[in-house]
Amino acid sequence: MSTTLHQEFAFQRSISPTATEQYSVDEVHHASPEDGELLDVVYDWDRVPVPSSLKEFGARRANVQNPLDVSGVWRFRELLPFAPDEQIVTIGEGQTMLRPSDVAAKHVGVDVGNLFLQYEGLNPSGSFKDNGMTAASTHARMVGAKIAACASTGNTSASLAIFASATGLFRAVVFVGSGKIAYGKLSQALDYGALTLQILGDFDDALSRVREVCRERNIYLCNSVNPFRLEGQKAIMYRVLEGLNWEVPDWIVVPGGNLGNSSAFGKAFMELKELGLIDRIPRLAVINAAGANTLYRLVEEDGLKWNGGDVERSLVQKFYGDMDSENRRASTLASAIEINRPVNLTKCLRAIEVCDGVVREVPDQAILEGKAVVGRGGFGCEPASGASVAGAKLLREQGVIAPSDRVVCILTGHQLKDPNITVGWHMSDTDKINAILGQETIQATPNANGPVVVENDLEKIIAALES
Numbered sequence: 001m002s003t004t005l006h007q008e009f010a011f012q013r014s015i016s017p018t019a020t021e022q023y024s025v026d027e028v029h030h031a032s033p034e035d036g037e038l039l040d041v042v043y044d045w046d047r048v049p050v051p052s053s054l055k056e057f058g059a060r061r062a063n064v065q066n067p068l069d070v071s072g073v074w075r076f077r078e079l080l081p082f083a084p085d086e087q088i089v090t091i092g093e094g095q096t097m098l099r100p101s102d103v104a105a106k107h108v109g110v111d112v113g114n115l116f117l118q119y120e121g122l123n124p125s126g127s128f129k130d131n132g133m134t135a136a137s138t139h140a141r142m143v144g145a146k147i148a149a150c151a152s153t154g155n156t157s158a159s160l161a162i163f164a165s166a167t168g169l170f171r172a173v174v175f176v177g178s179g180k181i182a183y184g185k186l187s188q189a190l191d192y193g194a195l196t197l198q199i200l201g202d203f204d205d206a207l208s209r210v211r212e213v214c215r216e217r218n219i220y221l222c223n224s225v226n227p228f229r230l231e232g233q234k235a236i237m238y239r240v241l242e243g244l245n246w247e248v249p250d251w252i253v254v255p256g257g258n259l260g261n262s263s264a265f266g267k268a269f270m271e272l273k274e275l276g277l278i279d280r281i282p283r284l285a286v287i288n289a290a291g292a293n294t295l296y297r298l299v300e301e302d303g304l305k306w307n308g309g310d311v312e313r314s315l316v317q318k319f320y321g322d323m324d325s326e327n328r329r330a331s332t333l334a335s336a337i338e339i340n341r342p343v344n345l346t347k348c349l350r351a352i353e354v355c356d357g358v359v360r361e362v363p364d365q366a367i368l369e370g371k372a373v374v375g376r377g378g379f380g381c382e383p384a385s386g387a388s389v390a391g392a393k394l395l396r397e398q399g400v401i402a403p404s405d406r407v408v409c410i411l412t413g414h415q416l417k418d419p420n421i422t423v424g425w426h427m428s429d430t431d432k433i434n435a436i437l438g439q440e441t442i443q444a445t446p447n448a449n450g451p452v453v454v455e456n457d458l459e460k461i462i463a464a465l466e467s
C-alpha cells in the first residue's frame, strides 16, 4: 500500500456525525474547529484490502522475521490502515496474553473457567499504553516530528519515553503533575532519557499545559486526544478475540481514566461488526475508582448518553462547573485513573452505546483486593488494573453479570509499577497507604501476605516454615 493510497481511504473527522470537515491523515489536528470535539480516524473500508477472516491475522504470528507480524498491534494492520508499512514504528509491543484465572473467577463469582485476564502489563514499558504509542509514534514519523510530548500520571510518559529511546526518531518531553505518581513509572521516564517537567498542579493542569505548549512550539502531542493512539489500542480487543480462538466473550471489563481504552474498544467492535468479521458485540463495563468517578456520575446518575452524537453537553459543563466551585478533586490510590475531566468522554459514550455498556464505581479497598487476587491467581497487576476485577465482582453481585457469562478483565499495567502500595498492603501498613491517599479509607486485609520475621536460628526458621 503506498502513501497516496492511504490518504485516499483514511481520514480524520470530528467524532460528531454532524460535523462536515475532514482532514488528511498526514496532518496534525487535535480537535475539530467546527464543534471542539476530538477527531476520529475513519476509513473507507470498501477500499481497504481486509482479510475475510480474523484467523488470517493470527496466522501471521509465525512470521518471526517480520517485525510487523511480531507486533501484536501491526499484525492487524489492515484494521488500522492509516500508515504505509515502511513508516510503521514498532518495538515489539502487544505480545501480551489472555489467561483464565480460577482464583479471580471465584473472587468475582463466575463459573470457574469463565474469567479471563488480559495481561497488558507484558508490553515493553509495562502497560497497555504501548499499543497506542506505537501508532502515535508512527504518525509522528509520517509528519516528520522531531519532538513528542505528553502529560501523564506515569504510564503514558513511560511509554512515550521508551519509544523515543528505543527508536531514536524523536525527543520525548513528559509533563507530570504533582499529584501521585508511582515511582516505577517515573523511574522509566528518567531512565529512558525523557525531559521530565514536573508541573505544580494536577494531571488535568499538566494536560492543558502540554496541549498549549504543543500548539505554540509545533511539538507532536501524544496524549489520548491524539486519535492515532486509539487506533493502536483497538488491537487489545483483536488479541482478546485471538486469545479466545476468535470467539466473542460476553463482557469486557476495563478501568476508566481518560477513557481512551474504552473508546478504542468500542470503535474496534463497531468496525469489526461493520466489516462482518464478528457476528455480535460483547458488553462493555467501564470501571471508575469511587474517588475519580466523573464518568459514573454523568452516565449512571445524570443519564448522559451518546444519543446518535447529539450529546447533552450542558450536563457535562454543569458537572465540571460544580466540580470547580465545590473544589472537588479526584483522589484514589489507583493513580493511573485519578482523572477529573476524562478527555475521551464523548468517544466513550459512543462505545457504551455500541457495546450496550455500563459504568460502575468501586472503592480503593475493593480495587486493592482485586489487585491482590490477580497477584495470588495470576501474574499480578498495578492498582488501577485491579479496578476491572473489582468492577466485575460488583456487577456479578448486582446480577448484571451472570455466573455463566464469559468475562474478560483488562489488566492495564504491570505488577512492578507501584511496589509501595503492594508492599504497604501486604504488610497491613494501612497508615502508609492512607498517608499516600491523604485520607483514612483502607482497612487491614485478611488476605495480607506480609513477610514473617524470624530470628537467625535454624530451629526457629524451620518452625516458621511449618507453622
Ligand SMILES: *Cc1c(COP(=O)(O)O)cnc(C)c1O
Pocket: 127, 128, 129, 155, 156, 224, 255, 256, 257, 258, 259, 260, 261, 262, 336, 337, 382, 384, 385, 412, 413
Ligand atoms: C492509562 C491507564 C489507565 C486508564 O486508561 P484510559 O484509557 O485513560 O481510560 C488505566 N490503567 C493503567 C495502568 C493506565 O496506565
